[in-house]
Amino acid sequence: QSKEPLRFGLAMPLTGSQALFGADQAKAAQWAVQDINAKGGVEGRPLEMILLDTQADPRLGINAVNRLINVEKVPVYGTAWSSVVKAVAPVSNRSKVLELSVGANSPEIAKLGDYVYTTYPLADVDIRAQAKYARETLKKERAAVLYIHNDSGVEGAEIYRDTFKELGGKVVAYEAYDAQSTDFTGALLKVRSANADIVHIQGLVSDLPQVIAQMRQLGLKQQVSTYSAGYNPKVLEQLGAAAEGMIVSALAPSAEQNEQVAKFVERWKATEGRIPNGLPYTQYLYDLPYLVADLYRHLLKTGQPLTGENMRKALVEIRKFDLPTTGLLEVGADHRVQKPVYLYEVKNGAFTPIATVK
Amino acid sequence: MIDPQIVLQILWTGLATSTYAVLFAAAFALVLKVVKVWNFAQAGMMGIAFYAMYFAVHKLGLPGYASIAIGLACTIAAAMALEIYGLQTFRRRNSPSLTFFIFTMIVSEFVQYVLSMIFGTEPVSLATSLISPAHIVGGIMITERDLIAIAATLVLMAGLYVLLMRTNQGKYMLAAADNPQLSRLYGINIKRVYALTFVVASILICGGMYLFGTRAALVPTTPMEMMIFSVIAALLGGMGNVFGAAIAAIVLTLLRSFSILVIPSAWQSVVLYALLFITILFFPKGVSFKRRPRPAPATPTQPAKA
Amino acid sequence: MLQVENLNAYYGKLHVLHDLSFTIGEGERVAVFGHNGAGKTTLLRACVGDLASVSGAIRYRGTPIVTNEAHVNVGLGLGLVQQGANVFRELSVRENLLIAGLRNQGRAQEEVFGLFPLLKERREQIAGSLSGGQQQMLAIGMALMTQPSILLLDEPTTGLAPVIVRDVLHSVSEINRNRGTTIVVVEQNVQATLEHVDRAIVLKSGRIVYDGPSSTLLEQESLWELF
Amino acid sequence: MTNKLTLKGVNKRFGGVVVADGIDLEVRGGEILGLIGPNGAGKTTLFNLISGVVPMDSGTVELNERRIDGLPLYKRARLGVARTWQHMRLFGSMSVLDNLMIGASDYPGESLMRLIFQGLTVRQAERAAREQAMDILGRMGLQNLAQANVNDITFGQQKLVGLARGLMSNGACLLLDEPMAGVEGRAYETMRDIVRQEAQAGRAVCVVEHNVSFIRDLCNSAVFMAQGRILERGDVKTLLESKVLAELYFGKQGTQT
């Protein structure tokens, strides 16, 4: 039996403005590879991950994927960030190599072609759940939406607005802010005069705390909801009491809900002395090598050649994967995955689970 | 339906937010005016200033003023290294001005990579909490941080004014800005003047970074993004007119803050840039806060060569 | 006062001054003549340290200064009026004079205005918008502001009206007489200059071809073709 | 038709300073008019007004009976106003020959369209310009410097190149701003001869100069300007002996250098 490693690629932003997530996610994937190999690899063969930097820039992403496909000859690779995922999709489809999007959530990703699959629920899943929870469970009538003016902000805000309206609520303010701005007073005052009863913020970890801080200082007392960007202990630390009542979502179970996750978090604390940036995303990345290992195992067992085409077939055939830190993954025929959405509310300075929306 | 209270609130917070932009724009304009360099390495200096202070506050547990001192020392050291090992070399070789431009830009990128290697890429802030005690004055929310920021900026800018207008060193800077080669014949040590300029710029930058770092969290790439704004302000203020740049920074910040009242928020930036474009087209003189008209091109001096 | 020994100067590969040696005494008035490109400007610039590649020795009151930078020499008491009306173009006349006088606690601006009343009228005008001749006056005035012990003038009267030419040469002599300032002046107009100097140095292609009293210069027939 | 440059009632002020005050002037082809006056009299400014560098406040400028005031700089140059500059303003990064060729009246490389669609005429025009430039340099004895960079030649030669460049357009009038300042020896003589030849060829020449002997050598007539006004005019000899000049220009004693 050959000991030749089974290779797959990972193209993530390791530098640039998105590196704060990309680097931690890459590290999680690295750990998973180590763990799998420590347990004997896949059918006795070690797994090998080739990691490349994209800076979340589509052009560099294409370079990286070209290299993965043509030099490293991997049949499957993971990548993230919507613009990169979209940019490299034509390359994947043409070369018939399986592209797994892990973390990008633009709803368009489902329609990028035969070889593009996602392991991460698209934005409509969690943001919809947020809107639904606000409208149906909390019985909010008037929502205000604040969003950062970039692709994920725009798309996310639209989903929230449309869902909230569908459910009979009113969106009384819908304001964008520039990615570079640090003063949100104008937008917040508009929200204040619109008299909303819940404010949904579709921002990034770097600006979200500032938005909320300024909002509280301006005397806006409404409940705040956001998506997984807010599910970060840093946010609580920087906001203190101002974070109370904030509702955040996560698409992966927390340490309390899953013992593997608890171990995972411990590992971060032990090796890095901190919690990872964007914990749920790193969970997905940690699980990616396990998914790839399952695909390889399937092909090796059935004796099929290890090509991208067969990888894709394997993904569709296996369909259901049981992954360590994110639980069951079911790949749909529509290239989407459905996952439960875990909602938390900040109570006494801690994220407290309030609901799980299936 | 525009409520005066809203206007006043936006005005006040806008002014407070513009403080660090003012300092960065002034620093950029000062170096542009005196040293004649588009100092894109300013982003690098901003990064160094911030992370040095961050290290002092969070890792060494030093109080505010001590960490500012450390930040200042690091920034000045970096600026001196840039001037002595970088710019002086290019100057000696008569490199074209765009070489300086590219060099400084690459230096910023370099610093950014080094910082992200040392400090990682998660957003960090100088303050542990982003919330600052606030007072309501006549319906307007005024935070203590806003007050400190505005006061500190006023002090720094006044100091800069005194330096430039009232001291010999300031006169040397003006002379060097006008004609460095000739200045030497009046006993002015150009290298010293340039060094001093960088020191002053470092002080402005460090002050600005402290103000910014206590109200926001940043990552190693943030300074680069922020610098573009200072560059625009420095240009609008009249190509290297220090106080013009400061005023332009305020105007631009306020414009950005106020535009949300009249324009759909998604179109804000477009309107801001369109305004920039149009202002220059129709009021080319209006945007430059120059003290006096430029001399007519009738009698130029011969290009001085070293 | 100023001792020059085996001075060579280069612009890149171009060898402009060849082994010049001469001494200028305290309080002397020296004129330097030579055709266009002879190296007169180069010589003056080398003396104040305004040139990058020179070899040889220059001593000012005994101290070697050839490696000094220009601003150091100016501090020691050398003053140079460059050829071609060099002033701070974006600053006003007043600021120009002020800056020139800062380093050596220069004289009062009034003295310069006394010499060039025209400048006084235009105290607040931007130097770059002065006429060519006015700029030249300002440049001379600025050099005087530095209170030099030795004043080097590179074609100071180019572009000046005859009445001012005479005034300038006259006041240069005056400064020499009243303050004992040593004068080295480069001039095209040999005749007019000779009246005001004690000694003449003539350069030809970077070499000294005459160095002696001004009174006997015109007797040197071999030099006539140069003028 | 002989060339003629006419100025009528030209006024200009900078802020409070009057630099041209009702200037009337006429220069005819073949004539060399000297323009003298103390520093700051407004001589350079007058050239700037004629050539269009600075707009004037009122008055008219006519070249060969055609009004040219109000036209931009480059159009006036095309109509025949050629000038030199007090500080030469050569194209410092280029060779002597290239400096001259830019001045050719039919310069081939100005329009992209022409380069693309009329390649042949471009080549012809280029050759003609080169021949003309070499011809002018020949007259000045500078042919062997054609390929030298203008910064590498001596001051006097640079002044000559400045003049040569102005001659390339064959303009109807030639404005020379202190052509002799800092020039001596052989260059001086060349300069004088060339200017004389150009006048003889029918150009209207106007010279600003502080070098009085040059004016005396060269000019037929002269005007004396002070504070933006023409105070005296006439033939050179009488003008130079006039009282006003003696006082305002040469200084009280009235001697001439």
Place this chain on the structure above:
Amino acid sequence: MEYLVALSVLVGLYVILSSSFNLIIGYGGLISIAHPIFFALGAYTVGVLSTTTGVHPVLAVIAGGGVALVGSFMLSIPSLRISGDYLLITSIGFQLGLIEIIKNLGFLGGASGLGGIPNVIENHRTGTFAAVTAIAALVVVLLIRALVRGPYGRAIQAMRDDELAFAALGRHAMTMKIAIFALGSGVAGIAGGIYAYYYQYITPDQFMILQSGMILTMVVVGGMGSVWGPVVGAVLMLLLPEAITFLNLPSSVMGPLQGIIFTLLVILFLFLRPQGLIAAKPR
């Protein structure tokens, strides 16, 4: 091999971009930073034409160049009219503003980008694109070379040295500047068109203001104002980072370390060859 060919497509496109930017900034002395936006105009023109109409790809690419060329007038005519100095400022406004507009326009895909650009070459796709860009790059470089060596180049240079003296010789500097700007921008638009067809997906992020820093680095490191300088610069600036990824750096610091190595190399080049790797020839 396929990987190298794919890279060569990118190199070819950036050779076109840097050479045309060199024409504007290095030869024309027109300091603008809006080059990426003309690249974007070409790319978006192709994006829209190819997704909504069945226009022939060659025509679409030419249309892209045309749109960029015409677009350049919107910037150059008004800014150069007041004074060339203002071009820099207006170009910043133009660049940033137009990108914001693109981000807001639904039919251009907005902030999420425009995808679904059809694949126009089925067989030997990468090779064909590489050949096409290589030829286009060569044509552009030779065209610029012919332009700047001849009488036009002489005039540009004289204009840059002393615009007033240039105008006083009867030359009209304005039209020349506008023409140079239009030509350079049009060429960038063509590069944008090919880019869109090759990558099939474009987003506003790819045409941001910092891109002009990158193109300018290619120009300056290669040698501003020389014909082959930008070519060398583009090859180097694109291939170096790729080459660095082949160093087996520890993955924990890989990203920043690659950046550090790359920027240090660029700084080294600048120190060793301050006039650029290929210095401009004096005329």
